[in-house]
Amino acid sequence: MKSSYSVHGLVSFAVLSVSFVIGFLILASRLKVEQVDSAAEYRRQMQSQSFRRVQTSGLRGRIVDRNGVVLAGNRTVVNIAVNPESYRAKSRGETTEKNILEAIARAEEIIGRPSILDKDDVRRHLKQSLAMPLAAWRDISEEELARFSERQYMLDGFECSIGSERHYPYGMLAAHVLGRVGRDRLPFNPGDERINYIDKELCGRDGLELQYDTLLRGMPGEERVLVDALGFATEREELVEARNGFDLRLTLDYRLQKAAEDALRGLRGAFVAIDPRDGGVRAMVSAPSFDPRECVPVFPRKLYERYSKDPAKPLLNRAVAGQYAPGSTFKPLTALAALSVGIDPGRTHECCGYYEVAGMRIRCARTWGHGDMNLVNAIKNSCNPYFCEIGVKAGTNAIYSVCRKFGLGVKTGIDFPIEGDGLVPDAAEKAKRDPSVRWNSGDVAQTSIGQGLLLVTPLQMALVAAGLGSGKLPVPHLVEGHASPPKEIDIPERDFAHVAEGMRKVVARGTGRLAGERVEADVMGKTGTAEVGSRTNRRKNTWFIAYVTPTPKSAVQEPIAVALVIENGDTGGSTSAPKVGEILRAYYGESEG
Amino acid sequence: MKKFLLRFNWLSFLSMIALIVIGAMVLASAGEARGSEVFASKWKSMLGTAVFGLVLYFTLALTDYRTLFSYLSIPAYGVAVFLLILVLFAGTEQFGGKRWLWFFQPSEISKLCVMAFLAYLFGSREDMFKGHYGFRGFLIASVTIAVPCFLILMEPDLGTTLTLVPAVIVMLLAAGVWRKGLIVLLAAGCVAATMVLAAVYEAEKPGVSAERRAAILKYVPLRPHQVERVKTFLFPETDKNDSGYNLRQSKMTIGAGGFSGKGYGKGESIRRDLLPAMGIMNDFIFCVWAEEMGYMKGSLLLIFLFAALCLSTAWTAVIAGDKRGRIFALGVATLIFAHVYINMGMCIGLVPITGLPLPFLSLGRTFLITIMCALGIVQSISLHREDEK
Numbered sequence: 001m002k003s004s005y006s007v008h009g010l011v012s013f014a015v016l017s018v019s020f021v022i023g024f025l026i027l028a029s030r031l032k033v034e035q036v037d038s039a040a041e042y043r044r045q046m047q048s049q050s051f052r053r054v055q056t057s058g059l060r061g062r063i064v065d066r067n068g069v070v071l072a073g074n075r076t077v078v079n080i081a082v083n084p085e086s087y088r089a090k091s092r093g094e095t096t097e098k099n100i101l102e103a104i105a106r107a108e109e110i111i112g113r114p115s116i117l118d119k120d121d122v123r124r125h126l127k128q129s130l131a132m133p134l135a136a137w138r139d140i141s142e143e144e145l146a147r148f149s150e151r152q153y154m155l156d157g158f159e160c161s162i163g164s165e166r167h168y169p170y171g172m173l174a175a176h177v178l179g180r181v182g183r184d185r186l187p188f189n190p191g192d193e194r195i196n197y198i199d200k201e202l203c204g205r206d207g208l209e210l211q212y213d214t215l216l217r218g219m220p221g222e223e224r225v226l227v228d229a230l231g232f233a234t235e236r237e238e239l240v241e242a243r244n245g246f247d248l249r250l251t252l253d254y255r256l257q258k259a260a261e262d263a264l265r266g267l268r269g270a271f272v273a274i275d276p277r278d279g280g281v282r283a284m285v286s287a288p289s290f291d292p293r294e295c296v297p298v299f300p301r302k303l304y305e306r307y308s309k310d311p312a313k314p315l316l317n318r319a320v321a322g323q324y325a326p327g328s329t330f331k332p333l334t335a336l337a338a339l340s341v342g343i344d345p346g347r348t349h350e351c352c353g354y355y356e357v358a359g360m361r362i363r364c365a366r367t368w369g370h371g372d373m374n375l376v377n378a379i380k381n382s383c384n385p386y387f388c389e390i391g392v393k394a395g396t397n398a399i400y401s402v403c404r405k406f407g408l409g410v411k412t413g414i415d416f417p418i419e420g421d422g423l424v425p426d427a428a429e430k431a432k433r434d435p436s437v438r439w440n441s442g443d444v445a446q447t448s449i450g451q452g453l454l455l456v457t458p459l460q461m462a463l464v465a466a467g468l469g470s471g472k473l474p475v476p477h478l479v480e481g482h483a484s485p486p487k488e489i490d491i492p493e494r495d496f497a498h499v500a501e502g503m504r505k506v507v508a509r510g511t512g513r514l515a516g517e518r519v520e521a522d523v524m525g526k527t528g529t530a531e532v533g534s535r536t537n538r539r540k541n542t543w544f545i546a547y548v549t550p551t552p553k554s555a556v557q558e559p560i561a562v563a564l565v566i567e568n569g570d571t572g573g574s575t576s577a578p579k580v581g582e583i584l585r586a587y588y589g590e591s592e593g
Numbered sequence: 594m595k596k597f598l599l600r601f602n603w604l605s606f607l608s609m610i611a612l613i614v615i616g617a618m619v620l621a622s623a624g625e626a627r628g629s630e631v632f633a634s635k636w637k638s639m640l641g642t643a644v645f646g647l648v649l650y651f652t653l654a655l656t657d658y659r660t661l662f663s664y665l666s667i668p669a670y671g672v673a674v675f676l677l678i679l680v681l682f683a684g685t686e687q688f689g690g691k692r693w694l695w696f697f698q699p700s701e702i703s704k705l706c707v708m709a710f711l712a713y714l715f716g717s718r719e720d721m722f723k724g725h726y727g728f729r730g731f732l733i734a735s736v737t738i739a740v741p742c743f744l745i746l747m748e749p750d751l752g753t754t755l756t757l758v759p760a761v762i763v764m765l766l767a768a769g770v771w772r773k774g775l776i777v778l779l780a781a782g783c784v785a786a787t788m789v790l791a792a793v794y795e796a797e798k799p800g801v802s803a804e805r806r807a808a809i810l811k812y813v814p815l816r817p818h819q820v821e822r823v824k825t826f827l828f829p830e831t832d833k834n835d836s837g838y839n840l841r842q843s844k845m846t847i848g849a850g851g852f853s854g855k856g857y858g859k860g861e862s863i864r865r866d867l868l869p870a871m872g873i874m875n876d877f878i879f880c881v882w883a884e885e886m887g888y889m890k891g892s893l894l895l896i897f898l899f900a901a902l903c904l905s906t907a908w909t910a911v912i913a914g915d916k917r918g919r920i921f922a923l924g925v926a927t928l929i930f931a932h933v934y935i936n937m938g939m940c941i942g943l944v945p946i947t948g949l950p951l952p953f954l955s956l957g958r959t960f961l962i963t964i965m966c967a968l969g970i971v972q973s974i975s976l977h978r979e980d981e982k
Binding site: 017024026035 | 763766767844845846847848849850851852861862865867883887888892893896899900903904907908910911912913916919923926927930933934937938941943
């Protein structure tokens, strides 16, 4: 009896123990695969699960004028953020989101200001950047900070952090040049997959803030956040410190910019002043303007809509992107074209108040006529028939060639994100609009007096002024250090002298007298009144371009070339010339008499 | 006394003691890492329970198991069934299952009671079945285990049922209950399980349309969360959520331990909550040990100790004085093996994820006491074998 049991037991034991051993061997071999063969891979996996890399940003560079006056700087602001880790759901029926919302509601009572977050913001943050603190208040006041600090012990997980916002010490000054900033998450290396989070940082939306964004932003830093399996942050460590952005020194002159903006207040138009020697833009104004302070910390959608619906287009930088017919300010170029084909500047044409060509009649400003006109007097008096006559004689090609020499019809290449081309018309250009109508001498006559299809930007006209005054065409730039020598214009100096004499007389005794009145500098210029719009809705854009050379008594010992256009003005001489005089007096000083 | 020392199953006892020590160690490390006082002191209460378990162990070991079976197995079975019914009504709910009655889990105790009752039934009542047990014996056994198994499944606690079934099958086979039929049935079961796996594979493999998936799963007798687990088991890489997440994390933790481990008390997985919080000290405790101690000192040592325990327990069947003792010892060995294999296998993806404790290491006082009592009875079988005449 007993022995049979033993045999039975032995068999059972043998079968069972073999099964056990096989089972344990399977476990041991599988564990070897996991723990010995793949250990390195699993360790790497564990590392990557435990860390989040954060791209941090440094302080954005400032923008200063040529003398170091800060136009756009940084203001330190105090923000309050909440750490999701402190409010993670600990029991059933709780959610982290609910906990945080409740905590924010409590904090709102203490701080005394509603938070900038709503439910969706919190949810999005928990989903996308759980390991990061969630900014709940931006730019709190000292009083609010005091209230917060006093009772911070009641607000677990809330912390103050120092941030910065764009600050404009002179408010709207040079707003179009500076441009707006926004906030974005911008990957430094777009392909870098190691980076898990990117701090929102200031970034340029337009203007120089956009053009020099990379420079202003500096080098991002890197932070490593240790997280648990659910993604809550447990520790932080700075790996690479962010480097602040570079300051941007402009060629703008605060004084000139201010004077020009004051002069243009309440008007629509643009003003550009440029140093003819190196192309540095000394002032660039577009009116009406906007207030960049309203765009901080973010550009409100409503404001943007209001601006874009505004017929005055305050966001448009007219100085570089506004395209206007140049009117009579174009006449010096017509004169140069005529001289280039050998027309005698001394030969007179009689002005009888109008000029007839190709079946149309082009009127002169003086309806009863100027009488006999030579080149210099025609510039001085801005006589339309004279310039129609020599323009038609010179022909399209000569005019076109001079325009190109002065850089019209193409972008100037200024360091600014947007720029208008302008337009110098010829037969091909006209055919593009309406193939049925041929280019004729009427079109040439129109172009000769700066009307018709011709379009220029105020910046281009400032360069034309510089070219007429110095014989060289500068390359415009807004940021110092980008200067390049001006290009020689391929026109004989003798031709320039005739035009210059005429332009001097414009200011001395002609249509532009008001531009030089009591200005402590030598001014030569040209007025312009361009008619635009349909027959029923005629408007006039009034121009003045000038080349200014300082006298020994001038406050500033630098020449400038300027262009001013005012929309819906009266005439160049009565609307724009006095504004230029005003600006120049403020810049060069006022002379007696 | 000399006879006691000679008959005492030292291998079984010492491997058990070693496992208890390891259990206390790993719980101390895990509890400390969790950083809360409640968990930090868990190892002490487990050690205290183990001491109490040792008292029970020796009491049972020194008591003649025949007396135990004769007088206690029937009432124990009755009490177990009663408690299992009671827990369904008065139990405390935790982690989605009603398993707790005051301070213990009746389902754990019931394992021991069912096995003792079966040993008694087929070991000592041979006269009832005229020699070999036929189909009738199988029916009786089926009903005997079906009642508690059904009650346990109601809780629901699939894991406990899973470990009890192989133990019971081994006991029935050893007792010679309807052996041919049982083998056929087992084979059929294997085929059925394979078919279920194949069906889930067909339904869940990449690129199967939703309609086809639903059509196939309609014939699969599993609940959605169970299908999910089988799916994770079949395609561990595709599922990144819930059960797939658990498996990925546990494999990663074990693998990160490497050959020699990160050092005792230096595991990172808990400190960073890389493991499912609910299971760290229960179902996934092996991961903690494997991460800290590595392959050699951790996993292999543990496998070695469990192998020693299972084999020495099974060896008791060879030297047992009667059939009751023999089949009981085999059942206990199988139960421990099933727990170890399923728990460790689940951590590395060999077995679908099931909530099941690892003997001696997992937190759970009821289970620890149960196992120690079972081993105590096995020791008693060894001590009270028939004197050689």
